[in-house]
Amino acid sequence: MFIDRVKIYVKSGDGGDGCVAFLREKYRPRGGPAGGDGGKGGDVILRVNKKLHTLLDFYYRRMYKAKNGRPGEGKNRHGKSADDLIIDVPPGTVVFDAESGEQIADLVDGEFIVARGGRGGRGNAQFATSTNQAPKYAEEGKPGEEKWLILELRLIADVGLVGLPNAGKSTIISRLTNAHPKIADYPFTTKEPHLGIAEIGMDRRLVIADIPGIIEGAHLGKGMGLEFLRHISRTKVIVILLDILDEPEKAYRTLLSELSEYSEELLRRPRIVALNKIDAADRELLNRNWEKIFSGEEIFKISAVAGTGLKEFLAKISQLADVDM
Ligand SMILES: Nc1nc2c(ncn2[C@@H]2O[C@H](COP(=O)(O)OP(=O)(O)OP(=O)(O)O)[C@@H](O)[C@H]2O)c(=O)[nH]1
Numbered sequence: 354m355f356i357d358r359v360k361i362y363v364k365s366g367d368g369g370d371g372c373v374a375f376l377r378e379k380y381r382p383r384g385g386p387a388g389g390d391g392g393k394g395g396d397v398i399l400r401v402n403k404k405l406h407t408l409l410d411f412y413y414r415r416m417y418k419a420k421n422g423r424p425g426e427g428k429n430r431h432g433k434s435a436d437d438l439i440i441d442v443p444p445g446t447v448v449f450d451a452e453s454g455e456q457i458a459d460l461v462d463g464e465f466i467v468a469r470g471g472r473g474g475r476g477n478a479q480f481a482t483s484t485n486q487a488p489k490y491a492e493e494g495k496p497g498e499e500k501w502l503i504l505e506l507r508l509i510a511d512v513g514l515v516g517l518p519n520a521g522k523s524t525i526i527s528r529l530t531n532a533h534p535k536i537a538d539y540p541f542t543t544k545e546p547h548l549g550i551a552e553i554g555m556d557r558r559l560v561i562a563d564i565p566g567i568i569e570g571a572h573l574g575k576g577m578g579l580e581f582l583r584h585i586s587r588t589k590v591i592v593i594l595l596d597i598l599d600e601p602e603k604a605y606r607t608l609l610s611e612l613s614e615y616s617e618e619l620l621r622r623p624r625i626v627a628l629n630k631i632d633a634a635d636r637e638l639l640n641r642n643w644e645k646i647f648s649g650e651e652i653f654k655i656s657a658v659a660g661t662g663l664k665e666f667l668a669k670i671s672q673l674a675d676v677d678m
């Protein structure tokens with residue numbers, strides 16, 4: 354069960370009321386006002402936890418209330434402020450106000466206050482003036498905020514597949530993940546990015562992005578252009594996917610130069626080179642000194658169609674993706 358949209362109720366704490374009290378001590382019969390302030394109510398905070406990958410927890414629990422601030426007391430004692438209620442969410446959680454539909458936050462990391470706790474009321478000690486030295490009133494605490502929120506998980510891909518048209522990107526994603534993109538032997542079959550989820554372990558999912566093929570001059574708008582590269586701008590790993598049968602060295606140079614046109618930073622991402630379609634390669638081609646040709650790169654020889662080498666390939670990209678950026 355993959356939960357990627359939930360509705361939850363949040364309420365921040367009310368502020369504690371201020372107190373009305375006077376000092377009455379044995380030797381000070383006319384002591385002054387001494388009502389303390391109320392404490393602040395707790396905030397409700399959504400905080401990104403990179404270990405989480407689903408919104409499943411919210412399927413079981415929907416109501417989240419922070420505690421109220423304590424009221425003020427006599428002898429100028431202030432009420433205690435309540436602790437904030439911190440709710441962990443996976444990275445990529447987008448938050449909407451359920452009533453207005455308005456987007457409130459897009460959480461990639463860090464945290465965000467979704468409901469602010471009410472301020473505590475001031476006690477009567479704060480209202481004493483030269484003309485009114487014994488005020489008999491105090492403020493009430495401000496109420497907390499309550500609202501319904503929609504949380505939507507927009508997956509951030511861990512791995513991006515980059516290759517020329519027809520290299521076999523969609524075939525790989527259909528072999529390794531739950532996605533079923535269109536596969537065909539003509540270029541630009543894929544016209545928009547697809548995300549597929551590979552189940553790695555009990556609660557570890559690897560999100561792989563299949564994006565349209567890139568050709569020489571893509572940065573000038575040729576083919577599908579490079580605009581969709583923004584979908585892999587947050588991936589941790591890049592796979593340069595090459596068709597071993599179709600001038601892989603030239604394809605490699607084209608891809609790296611187009612990537613760098615888009616952003617130099619993409620070239621500094623951890624990456625591997627995968628030579629695909631080895632099922633159709635002859636022995637000479639297969640045994641060429643690819644390590645030397647692509648020196649400095651880690652190379653995987655695979656066949657997306659026959660499944661050869663895919664297990665090691667998946668293990669490698671999951672390992673690279675788990676390294677914290
Ligand atoms: N022999 C062989 N053919 C493959 C392999 N992987 C993919 N193909 C074929 O290559 C062609 C293109 O595959 P796709 O997966 O659509 O390629 P793509 O990279 O997604 O292409 P675009 O979406 O057009 O950029 C299809 O005819 C696939 O059947 C492989 O490992 N071996």
Ligand SMILES: [Mg+2]
Nearest residue numbers: 522523542543
């Ligand atoms: Mg495709």
